[in-house]
Amino acid sequence: MKKELLKINNKEVAIQIVNSEVKSIRNKDITTVGARVYDKGLIGVAGQYGDKNIEALYKKAEDNLKLNIKYPCEITKDVQVDFKSKPINKNKSEIMKEIEELFKELNSPLNDLGFVASGDIKILNEDRSLTNDENLNFYMSKQSIEIGILLKEKGSPDIFDTAYVFEGEKFNKDEARNGIINMCKAHKNKVEFQVSKGEKIRCIIPQNEGTQRFFEKELNGEKIGRGASFFSNKFGKKLFDDKVTLYCSNLFEEHGVPFDMEGTLNKGEENAFITNGVLNNGYTDKKTAYKYNLKATGNAFGKFNEVPSLEADNLALKKGDKTLVELIDGKPAIFIIMASGGDFTSDGVFGAPVQCAYLFDGEKLIGKIPEISIRSNIYDMFGKDFVGVPKEGFKGFGIDMLAVMDMEIS
């Protein structure tokens, strides 16, 4: 019988902004622990909040072997690695002081521009370890700051009109202030945007805005193994543009994690699902890889108290070597801030409403365009209409995982 322990500690200070003022401060320090016992091809799991009485937790996990959940795989052995993100550039009290200052400084310009700010700023610290009887000792520690500020134009019937987001380890008050003010200024500048039916426009889209959801669904190893994936029988073929390389990121700055919950190292780009447009393989955990004889990619995730299960929520496109200006190439382009509610059909057709987008020249947001819809399909948007991934993000927005593709709009 082998034992394995997953321990996650999340510390968080969240500063909530309402009506452009600090309303509350929330502190969190929560530890969750998952104990796993492996015996005779079975797995038993038990979880708890807090890290006391671990032996009792192992006993529960052992009792859960009787639930008869098969686990016909070897646990990871003899690996010891520490991963640490860059530390946050300021201490907690400095950040909190600067946030108070930021919103005092924003109060007057936001009022003049006719906006109300709400949302939160979080200082996050996650420690995660996975250890077992077979000399596995994975540890990661990630620090980051998340800013999510919703900006509502006064008098607008919408719950919010635009948003400024940032995630990283460097908090820069001046950058945040300028980003928010420039976004509001662009929003006030309503621009005409006439397109003829079926015309395509260059779109700069955050990678988490739904355009990669189809890959997340259809590259699932279980579906591939069952022949139930849209991409079944298409592996090894060049289906997409040369500039498309898609992988589950192992980099903190791409919201990736270096190892999964089964202790498989996530090799990131080295294990890409699509390389230069060629569809290589789907994503798997150990069980799926074993069951269908697929390549193991380290995609076992899930909750701390569960049997690890197949997930891929940190898909990333490989950055190219061109800037946003070069990718836009002088063509009319829009920066999509919010395209919520769209989806792919089962046959890969994509449609989404764009609630907020700005005319964009690669360096600055020029003006707000009216609400539009975008439409494409998985082969076009990542094929002939795929323009590229910029080598760096757009500082005025805070998100650096972007993709540029031409889309039909209406």
Place this chain on the structure above:
Amino acid sequence: MFNFPKDLYCDVRIERTFKTNITYENGILTQNKEGSYCGGFVRIYDGDKWYYSSVTDDKKIQDKIDELSSIAIKNKYIYKNPSVEKFQVNIYDELKFKENGTKNISNKDKVEYIKSFIPVFNGYPEVVSWNVNYIDRYVLKEFYSSKGTRIKYDNNVFGPVINFTLKDRKEFFNHRWQKQVNSLKENEGDKKEFSLAVEEGINFIKNGRLVEPGEYTVVLAPVAAGIFAHESFGHKSEADFMIGDEGMRAEWQIGKKVGSNILSIVDWGDIQGGGYTPFDDEGNRCTKTYLIKEGKLSGRLHDAETAAIFEDKATGNGRAINFEFEPIPRMTNTYIESGDKTFDELISDIKDGIYIKDIRRGSGMSTFTLAPTICYRIRNGKIAEPLKVAIATGTVFETLNLIDGLSNKVDIVSFLHSGCGKMEQFPLPVGFGGPYVRVKKLSIR
């Protein structure tokens, strides 16, 4: 029970949760999880700022109260603060599911229950991949405040969630069937209902035609109508979005005409199911709040703070997804009230329209969007062939005025596997629904 600090407002929310998740994936048991957890959320208010903290050991709650009290600034007038004045003093202790909840059903019985759905797949070779899940969630909530509120109530939801992929020639179709049930004993009717959902999916993949984009008269099934009400108007009624916007408050005067005369949208926590919230997470009792009544703006959803700002009554809508978060204005069960037609009457005079039977998701800003799964063409007053539709969309306020028919029965549902998201807080269990709703014109793509 707790030693609350002097000259500060304080409340404590404790959640005792029991959850089960059993999953069979393509014939193999892959998950069987049962767990009980306790978590507490402590709030202190000094009239200027709120201070929050979460704990996972209920014995440490008093320590957290003391710790947060030491940071807050004492305010001897705190109970005169308008927000604090909106906190009701309620005493309530009723546990409906303590004895007969899913916590008391053996894991073996739950496994047998969910396994009984698996043979349904046998008759359908078009099903190429599936997972069958049993989910239950029991939550006992306790709430204590320095004003004297003492509340204890519970809720229990459970049922199957089944995902399956169908294949016909080179086409695939991903579908889901789920149901919140009241008992694990009699499920022959549910199995039949599930089998009909599989057959409907097969008909859809074999015979579904791509819709010609355009504007159509559309009939929304209750689930689609509920999501429309929730996304397009429910979120706009959450009063925190109006804070600091005097113009919007003036624009959104109660009594303003915003929809057709037959339209009434309600939010009410006292309905059994996922959105059941007899008291909110601030200890205030839920109310039946008309957001729209007979086409006119009728109410907003408040927590205590927004009720104070808007000088309204607290509506019992201060909710948090769990003990790690603070309550904010949220929906509970949001639904469109019924009309006077049967479904057949509703479609009888539609020459060429679309019936949206099921949807994956929806969203709503000025424009709302529904992403349908199963749709049918309505031709000459009858349901005809299945249609593939990527999105149905319209301008919210225009669409509210284009509702021209409602069926005579309301169906309220809640999703077991997901819920409502607002900023960082996702998923919150909510209910949504309505009758069948006819809209004169929606844009379909």
